Amino acid sequence: MGHIPYAPKAFELKEPNGFVKMAVPADNPLTVAGVNLGRHLFYDPILSRDSTRSCSSCHLQDHGFSDTLSISTGIEGRLGKRNAIALTNLAYHYTNFFWDGRAESLEMQALVPIEDSLEMGNTWEEVEARLQQHATYPVLFRQAFGLEHIDDIDRGLVAKALAQFERSMISADAKFDRYLAGEAKLSEAEERGRLIFFDESEVLPTGECSHCHIAPLFTSLEFFNNGLDNTDRPLKDGGKWTVTANPFDMGKFKTPSLRNIALTAPYMHDGRFATLEEVIEQYNQGGHYSKNESPNVRPLGLQAHDKTDLIAFLHTLTDTSYLHRADLSNPF
Numbered sequence: 001m002g003h004i005p006y007a008p009k010a011f012e013l014k015e016p017n018g019f020v021k022m023a024v025p026a027d028n029p030l031t032v033a034g035v036n037l038g039r040h041l042f043y044d045p046i047l048s049r050d051s052t053r054s055c056s057s058c059h060l061q062d063h064g065f066s067d068t069l070s071i072s073t074g075i076e077g078r079l080g081k082r083n084a085i086a087l088t089n090l091a092y093h094y095t096n097f098f099w100d101g102r103a104e105s106l107e108m109q110a111l112v113p114i115e116d117s118l119e120m121g122n123t124w125e126e127v128e129a130r131l132q133q134h135a136t137y138p139v140l141f142r143q144a145f146g147l148e149h150i151d152d153i154d155r156g157l158v159a160k161a162l163a164q165f166e167r168s169m170i171s172a173d174a175k176f177d178r179y180l181a182g183e184a185k186l187s188e189a190e191e192r193g194r195l196i197f198f199d200e201s202e203v204l205p206t207g208e209c210s211h212c213h214i215a216p217l218f219t220s221l222e223f224f225n226n227g228l229d230n231t232d233r234p235l236k237d238g239g240k241w242t243v244t245a246n247p248f249d250m251g252k253f254k255t256p257s258l259r260n261i262a263l264t265a266p267y268m269h270d271g272r273f274a275t276l277e278e279v280i281e282q283y284n285q286g287g288h289y290s291k292n293e294s295p296n297v298r299p300l301g302l303q304a305h306d307k308t309d310l311i312a313f314l315h316t317l318t319d320t321s322y323l324h325r326a327d328l329s330n331p332f
């Protein structure tokens with residue numbers, strides 16, 4: 001492969017105003033060729049054992065890179081265990097990927113679905129062999145990573161390329177962002193919803209939402225028990241507890257971002273709620289009491305119009321340009 005020129009060009013990230021500057025791992029800088037390779041891998045079913053499922057089978061661009069099923073299905077219709085998380089602004093999460101935080105980095109996360117028997121059901125040896133023998137991937141890997149030998153194509157580089165592509169998945173052009181930039185006006189309902197969400201009004205009830213769903217990412221990146229189930233008894237899915245075995249972590253899950261939330265139904269780690277109305281009603285009632293339930297989840301006293309206004313505000317987090325960005329779409 002040595003005859004194909006290797007001249008990596010830095011990928012120019014458009015970092016949004018108001019976001020902290022992204023720190024990219026020193027051993028995996030974003031390059032145009034690396035992001036392009038990652039995009040091809042993300043959309044290619046070649047990674048799954050029977051070549052039927054790609055990352056994009058469960059992470060759909062039209063839905064903010066989440067799934068429309070409560071529980072995603074892998075190869076041969078196998079039912080997984082959790083709801084697919086919307087992939088947005090992950091470069092700013094740095095660590096604690098998955099609902100239970102078990103993957104330390106995007107590079108480590110990317111290794112998991114391929115060998116997960118309920119997702120892509122493949123082995124890395126098989127994936128490496130397929131990519132090494134492929135008609136076009138060796139060239140793409142050479143351009144991205146400057147390899148000398150086809151044998152150098154391995155899982156580590158696949159994971160790096162996927163992580164580069166994911167770091168380019170930035171969503172920050174919602175109506176709410178344009179409102180912050182002084183370029184859009186919120187409707188009366190959206191503004192009331194905003195005040196409830198951020199606890200900013202003296203007269204309206206406080207939603208307490210922004211303690212955990214902090215702007216601009218709309219997540220604090222922390223793990224909470226937000227009252228979905230009483231955790232005095234062991235849960236079907238213990239969340240963070242499955243990683244730490246600490247009883248205090250029972251039923252705690254990673255706080256998901258609310259960007260594009262109007263499009264990422266169904267909701268929660270098990271997709272138990274079909275609509276935002278159900279989500280808001282759950283919070284309004286204060287959830288189910290447990291010793292480790294966050295004190296910020298408590299009966300809120302929202303009236304019917306407070307709830308619809310809160311939902312109107314959540315709709316201002318939809319970033320249509322993200323759903324249509326050509327460079328994030330299927331390259332095949």
Ligand code: HEC
Nearest residue numbers: 054055058072073074082083084085097098099100113119
């Ligand atoms: C069969 C469906 C399915 C496939 C295929 C799939 N995912 Fe996922 N993805 C999920 C589910 C479900 C979760 C949540 C799982 C969990 O938390 O245990 C998830 C979580 C993630 C996360 C964590 C996001 C966060 O905020 O912590 C990332 C990143 C991700 N997937 C990327 C990928 C990539 C890259 C691929 C392809 C290599 C892929 N996924 C393939 C269903 C899928």
Ligand code: HEC
Nearest residue numbers: 207208209212224226253254255256267268269283294296
């Ligand atoms: C104590 C922290 C906390 C507070 C307060 C909180 N949330 Fe959450 N939120 C979470 C966590 C954690 C999850 C994921 C729980 C799970 O799936 O088990 C979540 C999930 C959600 C989801 C589903 C997201 C998805 O992708 O499935 C929505 C929508 C949501 N919250 C909206 C709100 C709104 C609106 C408020 C205010 C009324 C609020 N949250 C208050 C922590 C919080």
